[in-house]
Amino acid sequence: AQKITQTQPGMFVQEKEAVTLDCTYDTSDPSYGLFWYKQPSSGEMIFLIYQGSYDQQNATEGRYSLNFQKARKSANLVISASQLGDSAMYFCAMREGHALQAGTALIFGKGTTLSVSS
Amino acid sequence: DAGVIQSPRHEVTEMGQEVTLRCKPISGHDYLFWYRQTMMRGLELLIYFNNNVPIDDSGMPEDRFSAKMPNASFSTLKIQPSEPRDSAVYFCASSVSRDNTEAFFGQGTRLTVV
Numbered sequence: 001a002q003k004i005t006q007t008q009p010g011m012f013v014q015e016k017e018a019v020t021l022d023c024t025y026d027t028s029d030p031s032y033g034l035f036w037y038k039q040p041s042s043g044e045m046i047f048l049i050y051q052g053s054y055d056q057q058n059a060t061e062g063r064y065s066l067n068f069q070k071a072r073k074s075a076n077l078v079i080s081a082s083q084l085g086d087s088a089m090y091f092c093a094m095r096e097g098h099a100l101q102a103g104t105a106l107i108f109g110k111g112t113t114l115s116v117s118s
Numbered sequence: 119d120a121g122v123i124q125s126p127r128h129e130v131t132e133m134g135q136e137v138t139l140r141c142k143p144i145s146g147h148d149y150l151f152w153y154r155q156t157m158m159r160g161l162e163l164l165i166y167f168n169n170n171v172p173i174d175d176s177g178m179p180e181d182r183f184s185a186k187m188p189n190a191s192f193s194t195l196k197i198q199p200s201e202p203r204d205s206a207v208y209f210c211a212s213s214v215s216r217d218n219t220e221a222f223f224g225q226g227t228r229l230t231v232v
Contacts, residue, residue, distance in 0.1 A: 045223035
């Protein structure tokens, strides 16, 4: 079974609108971390936001927020007030267990391509 | 810090040749990861190291792939012999052992095997 599922291959949004990118995950470990990365056409991987499994509040970073629904095992990324520069591929990723454990690594979903139009 | 440094940025090689990709992690980071990105399979974890020791190489596709980390500041991913289906972007990433810390990625090496 896939650990991280991103069901939207592509999303389209107009400038200044909000957009939600979906991510569901599968783990039986009570301790885990969820990450979102952005990959523009230039190819670099840019970290956006992190949510820990024990965090009580949804993570926010500027225009990015993470809608964390633990019971549903979903960690959707919300981008408010979209900008043209937000056009990129977005990846959801998960690390199971504590970072201090030797057996942990980020596992990525297939990604969602976001296109922002003016 | 200059970030994670990968070399070369681009590599074009003929089928059957040996290819070596290089990575310098961020100083002080104790985890190093090698990923491969293709359109079909997305971002796949190939292997990762903790304190220079390989922890999980189950993602390495075949015996043609090997990775080493001789010291904390250098790692290599070698493909011998290379095949056209190895064409992909190979990323190296590093991180520290803290739960809320992300992995920092290098710029990637775009490998084309003809």
